[in-house]
Amino acid sequence: MQSVFDYFRSIIFDRLFAIVAVIAAVCGALLYELKGPEEVWRAFLSNEGVFLLVASLVPAALMLSALIEVLLSRELVEKWLGVGSGFKGIMLATFAGAFVPGGPFLCFPIVLALYRAGADWAPLITFVSSWSILSAMRIIVFEVPFVGFELPIVRVLSCIWLPPVIGLTARYIARIWPPPLGERDR
Amino acid sequence: MIYIVPLIWLGTICLAIHTWRNHPEKFATAMRSFARTARIFLGVVPMALIAAGFLSPLVPGDLVGRLLGETAGLTGVMIAILIGFCIPVPPPVFFPLMAVLLGAGAGYSQLTALIASWNVFAAHRTLGIELPIMGRYFVALRILASLAILPLSGLIAIPVVEWLGFAP
Numbered sequence: 137m138q139s140v141f142d143y144f145r146s147i148i149f150d151r152l153f154a155i156v157a158v159i160a161a162v163c164g165a166l167l168y169e170l171k172g173p174e175e176v177w178r179a180f181l182s183n184e185g186v187f188l189l190v191a192s193l194v195p196a197a198l199m200l201s202a203l204i205e206v207l208l209s210r211e212l213v214e215k216w217l218g219v220g221s222g223f224k225g226i227m228l229a230t231f232a233g234a235f236v237p238g239g240p241f242l243c244f245p246i247v248l249a250l251y252r253a254g255a256d257w258a259p260l261i262t263f264v265s266s267w268s269i270l271s272a273m274r275i276i277v278f279e280v281p282f283v284g285f286e287l288p289i290v291r292v293l294s295c296i297w298l299p300p301v302i303g304l305t306a307r308y309i310a311r312i313w314p315p316p317l318g319e320r321d322r
Numbered sequence: 323m324i325y326i327v328p329l330i331w332l333g334t335i336c337l338a339i340h341t342w343r344n345h346p347e348k349f350a351t352a353m354r355s356f357a358r359t360a361r362i363f364l365g366v367v368p369m370a371l372i373a374a375g376f377l378s379p380l381v382p383g384d385l386v387g388r389l390l391g392e393t394a395g396l397t398g399v400m401i402a403i404l405i406g407f408c409i410p411v412p413p414p415v416f417f418p419l420m421a422v423l424l425g426a427g428a429g430y431s432q433l434t435a436l437i438a439s440w441n442v443f444a445a446h447r448t449l450g451i452e453l454p455i456m457g458r459y460f461v462a463l464r465i466l467a468s469l470a471i472l473p474l475s476g477l478i479a480i481p482v483v484e485w486l487g488f489a490p
Contacts, residue, residue, distance in 0.1 A: 156369045160376060166376075193327050203338060282420060290431070290488060295434065310463055
């Protein structure tokens with residue numbers, strides 16, 4: 137019982153929650169001043185559909201991402217990214233970035249390990265870009281419930297080529313502007 | 323498209339049973355991590371939805387339509403990239419905000435550029451996590467390379483939207 141209480145307390149006593157709550161209060165008060173109480177009530181109820189979608193989709197997507205995270209070993213991801221900087225390496229980096237779930241604290245340590253081991257710029261930067269732009273879990277968990285299916289479809293179709301091109305551009309820039317000596321030994 | 327919900331549930335349940343049977347200790351780790359991330363959806367997300375609902379009627383639709391609407395073209399894409407650069411908020415706050423812009427008349431191609439730009443620069447992540455771990459050179463290289471490419475994402479989205487026949 138105590139742990140359930142602690143769990144809910146950690147939700148309320150959260151910095152981001154406090155900031156968003158203040159923004160909600162300010163917007164609500166402004167809306168009340170400008171347009172009256174009925175408009176506030178209507179705005180409050182306007183999210184019914186989104187609430188339903190979040191409640192039905194998000195628990196499954198979060199659990200799926202947690203399961204994939206424990207099943208997918210770090211070694212496997214490192215193997216995918218270590219294939220090299222050819223066509224196959226860059227395609228695998230794009231794929232790995234889009235489908236490896238987990239936050240930045242999981243992603244960057246893997247990249248750092250490969251970086252120190254001397255991996256090429258192109259696959260590493262392709263992986264980071266793909267992980268940030270195309271991440272499938274972020275699309276399912278955060279994007280679809282709020283903006284619907286159409287925007288993510290447009291976005292994935294028009295951005296899928298971005299990570300490899302960003303990776304290759306980074307390699308080109310690194311040739312013109314080489315890293316300072318000893319950069320990889322940090 | 324709503325059929326994706328039961329599909330994801332089915333996949334999750336199968337994977338959960340598989341993990342629970344074959345790797346019980348990994349299953350426990352996964353459930354703990356699930357409980358940790360679920361907190362965001364019990365607290366910040368509902369609150370952000372309420373805030374977005376209150377914000378929506380206050381946003382001037384004609385202004386958003388003029389700056390980020392489908393007619394804004396290349397200028398709209400560049401403005402979108404600039405806006406994406408200036409919003410250092412995590413996803414549970416960012417996507418409700420996108421819903422507000424979408425409701426106020428922003429176009430899909432402009433929002434594509436905005437989200438790509440936010441993804442690439444995301445100051446809260448880049449400065450807080452990537453810079454300390456990866457160092458200045460890596461971050462500078464990644465951002466320089468992205469800067470050169472980003473406007474193309476929004477421009478490519480314009481024919482993609484036409485081809486799919488979507489309209490916000």
